Amino acid sequence: MQRRVIFDNKLLPYLLLAPQVAVTLVFFIWPAAQAIWQSVHIQDAFGLRSEFVWFENFTAIFTDPNYVGTLRTTAIFSVSVTALSLSVSLLLASLADSKIKGAAVYKTLLIWPYALAPAVAAVLWMFIFNPEIGSLGRLLNGWGYNWDYRLNGDQALTMVILAASWKQVSYNFIFFLAGLQAIPRSVLEAASIDGAGPVRRFWSITFPLLSPTTFFLLVVDMVYAFCETFGTIHALTHGGPGKATETLIFRVYQDGVVNNDLGGSSAQSVLLMVILIVLTTIQFRFVERKVHYS
Amino acid sequence: MSNPTTGPHTTGPHTAGRRLIDLLPHIVLIVGVLIFAFPIYVTLIGSTWDAATIGRGNLPMIPGGEALNNYGHAWSESHTERAMYTPVRIMMMNSVIMALSIAVGKIAISILSAYAVAFFRFPLRMVFFWMIFITLMLPVEVRIIPTYKVVADLGMIDTYAGLSIPLIASATATLLFRQFFLTIPDELVEAAKIDGAGPVRFFFDILLPLSKTNIAALFVILFIYGWNQYLWPLLVTNSADMETIVIGITKMIGTGEAANDWNLIMATTVLAMLPPVAVVIFMQRWFIKGLVDSEK
Numbered sequence: 001m002q003r004r005v006i007f008d009n010k011l012l013p014y015l016l017l018a019p020q021v022a023v024t025l026v027f028f029i030w031p032a033a034q035a036i037w038q039s040v041h042i043q044d045a046f047g048l049r050s051e052f053v054w055f056e057n058f059t060a061i062f063t064d065p066n067y068v069g070t071l072r073t074t075a076i077f078s079v080s081v082t083a084l085s086l087s088v089s090l091l092l093a094s095l096a097d098s099k100i101k102g103a104a105v106y107k108t109l110l111i112w113p114y115a116l117a118p119a120v121a122a123v124l125w126m127f128i129f130n131p132e133i134g135s136l137g138r139l140l141n142g143w144g145y146n147w148d149y150r151l152n153g154d155q156a157l158t159m160v161i162l163a164a165s166w167k168q169v170s171y172n173f174i175f176f177l178a179g180l181q182a183i184p185r186s187v188l189e190a191a192s193i194d195g196a197g198p199v200r201r202f203w204s205i206t207f208p209l210l211s212p213t214t215f216f217l218l219v220v221d222m223v224y225a226f227c228e229t230f231g232t233i234h235a236l237t238h239g240g241p242g243k244a245t246e247t248l249i250f251r252v253y254q255d256g257v258v259n260n261d262l263g264g265s266s267a268q269s270v271l272l273m274v275i276l277i278v279l280t281t282i283q284f285r286f287v288e289r290k291v292h293y294s
Numbered sequence: 295m296s297n298p299t300t301g302p303h304t305t306g307p308h309t310a311g312r313r314l315i316d317l318l319p320h321i322v323l324i325v326g327v328l329i330f331a332f333p334i335y336v337t338l339i340g341s342t343w344d345a346a347t348i349g350r351g352n353l354p355m356i357p358g359g360e361a362l363n364n365y366g367h368a369w370s371e372s373h374t375e376r377a378m379y380t381p382v383r384i385m386m387m388n389s390v391i392m393a394l395s396i397a398v399g400k401i402a403i404s405i406l407s408a409y410a411v412a413f414f415r416f417p418l419r420m421v422f423f424w425m426i427f428i429t430l431m432l433p434v435e436v437r438i439i440p441t442y443k444v445v446a447d448l449g450m451i452d453t454y455a456g457l458s459i460p461l462i463a464s465a466t467a468t469l470l471f472r473q474f475f476l477t478i479p480d481e482l483v484e485a486a487k488i489d490g491a492g493p494v495r496f497f498f499d500i501l502l503p504l505s506k507t508n509i510a511a512l513f514v515i516l517f518i519y520g521w522n523q524y525l526w527p528l529l530v531t532n533s534a535d536m537e538t539i540v541i542g543i544t545k546m547i548g549t550g551e552a553a554n555d556w557n558l559i560m561a562t563t564v565l566a567m568l569p570p571v572a573v574v575i576f577m578q579r580w581f582i583k584g585l586v587d588s589e590k
Contacts, residue, residue, distance in 0.1 A: 003412060005484055012410075012494075013414035013419070017411075017422050019402075019403040019406065019407075020404065020463060023459060023463040024463045029428070030444065031444055035439070091322065092322070095322055096323060098319060106327065109330070110323075110330065111574065112575055115567070115573065119540050120563060123544065123559075124334065124337055127333065127336055127563075134351070135336065135351075171585075175586065230435060230524065231525065235547070257438065269437060272435070277431045
């Protein structure tokens with residue numbers, strides 16, 4: 001955990017830590033504690049008094065049929081985004097890692113979307129799939145398919161899933177490439193000599209050896225789908241039509257900022273916090289184990 | 295392209311089949327590249343046509359002649375016949391200031407705290423370490439309202455400080471620097487101490503130069519992280535003068551009706567993508583190192 005040779009100084013380490021600790025306390029720990037406090041209180045209309053209500057805010061959430069719908073949307077959304085971006089990036093990475101001409105060019109052309117903001121990715125998709133100005137959106141309608149993601153909830157959900165996955169592929173691609181490069185060539189060559197074809201080699205050697213990377217990305221992509229895709233949804237559909245694309249994080253924003261329901265919004269924040277803490281803990285326990293055995 | 299393993303005399307289904315198998319990876323990769331490039335291409339083309347052409351939905355696939363006009367207008371003008379906009383020049387400056395403050399701020403406070411945790415032994419060391427670590431689990435999205443309230447109470451709404459300081463605590467950067475510091479040989483520290491270097495001198499003369507590569511790699515990914523912020527700037531900026539460019543685009547789009555200044559929106563989108571994409575492409579090696587190392 002620490003170096004053998006160290007410096008002796010009573011005050012200096014605290015001074016070095018001060019800025020980071022100050023920011024953490026003021027903007028992380030204190031607000032998080034506030035969220036927990038507010039989640040078990042209800043404020044009056046003027047925000048003057050608040051009353052301790054145990055878990056009333058939480059039961060209110062879970063008995064709200066809208067919230068159950070939001071949970072369902074979030075589940076569909078995050079599972080689809082994770083599955084789609086993982087499988088596409090694994091396919092592209094394993095092809096770009098093989099000995100083919102122009103691999104370096106392909107790599108560059110596939111990693112740059114990492115630079116795009118989730119909201120910008122959404123805007124780019126809108127330019128193409130908008131039913132009035134987008135070329136593909138108009139094409140779909142021209143073929144007689146009734147395409148308008150601004151009115152049709154399922155189409156809207158499909159749009160945000162595709163835009164959010166599209167943006168995440170490059171991130172996964174980079175990590176899969178790093179993982180693939182760590183697989184010893186000799187193992188693959190041995191299998192090749194034994195007569196295993198590329199598909200067989202992939203499933204019986206590459207895929208199992210990549211599992212630490214895949215697992216790490218699985219968690220990262222879930223967190224991405226839960227939190228960072230707020231921009232995608234806000235830019236593309238604003239949670240609509242109706243509540244068709246309202247995920248947990250969008251609802252926290254909607255209830256807290258737009259509808260000014262502090263208790264309800266905080267209770268949802270606390271639920272999200274619990275989900276994230278569980279995901280992050282799983283991730284770190286796993287990473288530690290991997291480091292230990294390698 | 296002829297296949298080297300099969301001679302020119304072999305013909306028939308075998309050769310054709312092999313050739314197809316050799317080509318298949320290229321086909322899949324090219325389709326992948328096209329799926330990522332197509333939306334950008336459409337946006338680039340759109341930014342060279344006038345609003346009416348785009349609004350009618352018949353955007354040609356070749357560049358038009360309005361590029362200078364559109365980019366010039368988006369860059370410096372604040373309104374059109376339809377609406378008021380914040381000029382890109384202002385939004386760009388806000389985004390640059392925000393992204394730079396977040397990147398530099400995160401690196402500065404993280405390298406200092408990693409130095410403290412790795413090179414000193416003092417009471418409560420692990421408490422502080424865990425406190426920093428916990429921030430990983432509390433992204434701004436889960437503490438929106440209370441964090442907003444703190445920033446409002448401190449009078450930091452609509453300021454650059456409000457945009458950047460609440461985001462500069464960084465567990466990943468601290469962990470990365472700490473990990474790197476632990477690999478520095480004890481002999482080096484010993485030698486520096488014998489030569490009479492104190493902790494401050496050691497930090498500036500030895501540790502900082504050694505950390506150059508790590509700092510550059512982190513800077514690239516943190517700059518992009520800062521540039522792409524969405525929810526936080528949406529909350530803490532109200533005035534048009536403080537708008538960042540990513541927020542600006544979605545404000546320009548509004549409800550996405552056909553009668554929009556699409557030419558200006560597309561030009562603004564291109565300008566918003568330019569800095570982070572340039573950073574990724576030109577600093578590719580450092581960018582990948584920063585990304586992969588900081589997530590380990």
